Amino acid sequence: MVTIYDIAEKAGVSAMTVSRVINNAGRISEKTRTKVKRVMDELGYVPNQMARSLVLQETRLLFLMITDITNPFYTTLARGAEDAAKKHGYRLLFGNTDEDLEKENDYIDAVLKTRADGVLLAPAGDASLPHLEMLRRHRVPFVLLDREVPGMDSDVVLGDSKEGARQLVKQLVGGGHRRIALINGSRTISSARERLEGYREALKLNDLTYDEALVLETSFGPRSDLTVIEAWLDRMRPLPTAFVAGNNVLAVELMRALRSRGLRVPEDASLVCFDELASYAEMDPFLTVISQQAYQFGYLGMQMLLDRIQSRDEQAPGWRKIVLPAELIVRRSVRQL
The missing domain is CATH 1.10.260.40 (lambda repressor-like DNA-binding domains)
Incomplete structure (x- = not known):
């Protein structure tokens, strides 16, 4: 050698x-x-x-931890993070948690063992607090993406989930819909809580009554159970004329459940959601969506992480929060009543 x-x-x-x-x-x-x-x-x-x-005392390695590799939002986010890391001479390691706390804990252990210089992560949920405290105890800089964790002050890049939900409901109400359901992630996730809050506020602003039976709380990721969605649809009589999906994965699962009943979107039920579908959907844009700046989530989050790493031995800046505005894109998935 x-x-x-x-x-x-x-x-x-x-x-x-x-x-x-x-x-x-x-x-x-x-x-x-x-x-x-x-x-x-x-x-x-x-x-x-x-x-x-x-x-x-550095490895030039950074760790990106997301909750669902199959979600196009996160794959685009990862591209932004990688581009920013490479620009500054860092290599990026990757972990997919599936919103599973045990998997997240394993990846936190991997971060510490590889001596990664910092972590960019979308936490599994509020229960991720001990994992973040572990990083803080070991002086590993981190930045949160898409989700906050109560009890942990940190740098974070978020989307405006509450306003996005309000816009989606407003679009449906403008189409004459009055019975509007929501399929959403767990309330233990900050973005899901904000989307539920925006949904409720929009109903109230339009003199519509909030009905708990019209809200299904499940997983944002691939662990969502189609049988649970089907059972929820069976319980609602009459069926809502419109649905808001908390993300694109849930929108696809809901369309599958509706199709199994011989129901079509938008002819039999209108549907809107957060986030774009996979890139191949650009060939035939269909869903009305709140389009978030996925690439910027990753790129800006990585820039914040690098700033935090470089200032570790100096006077560290105060915690920063970036809230990225989203865009409502109207397509063909809403039927005018």
């Missing part, structure tokens, strides 16, 4: 000089730097990343 001493001998410099070139530290002439790098290439030298990390 080639060592820095081999490189130093062939380049005619000290081992310390080689170390400074590898770590991009200290004052070295460009001529010497070029010569050392040329010798490194000739000998096929591969730096020992672990040793370098111990010296510099």
Whole structure:
């Protein structure tokens, strides 16, 4: 195995000089730097990343933790995070929790074992607090995405879930709908709570009565149970003329349940939701959606994380919250009554 001493001998410099070139530290002439790098290439030298990390107290590794890899919102978010990390010379590790606290705990353990420099994460829910406290105890910087956790002050990038829900309900009411149902994520998730609140506020503003029977609380991710959705539909008599889905995954699951009953969207039931569907849906845009800035969630969140990492040994800035506005995109999934 080639060592820095081999490189130093062939380049005619000290081992310390080689170390400074590898770590991009200290004052070295460009001529010497070029010569050392040329010798490194000739000998096929591969730096020992672990040793370098111990010296510099950094790994140049960051961790992105999301709750559902199948959701196009998160895949686009991941692209934004990766682009920002790469721009600043970091590599990105990835974890998918499926809103499962045990999986999230395993990934937190992986973060600590790999000595990642920071974490960008969408927490599973309010019960993620002990995991965030673990990161804080080990002085691992982190930024939250899409969800807040009560009891934990931190940097966070959010969407305006409450206003988005209000806009979706307003769109349905404008189409003449009065009996409007909501299928949503768990109330243990901050974004789901805000979407429920926006839904309730919009009903009240339009003189419509809130009915708990018209609200189904389930999982935002792939763990949502189609049989639970079907049972919910069976209980509602008459069936609502319109539905609001808390995210795109739930919208697809609901359409499947309606189709199994021979019902079509929008002919038999109107449907609106948060977030775009997969990219192939662009070939035939169909659903009226609240489109969130998924790429910016990841890109801005990563920028905030890098700022926090760089200021760790200095006077750290106060906690920052970015709330990204969303856009209502009207398509063909709402029938005018």
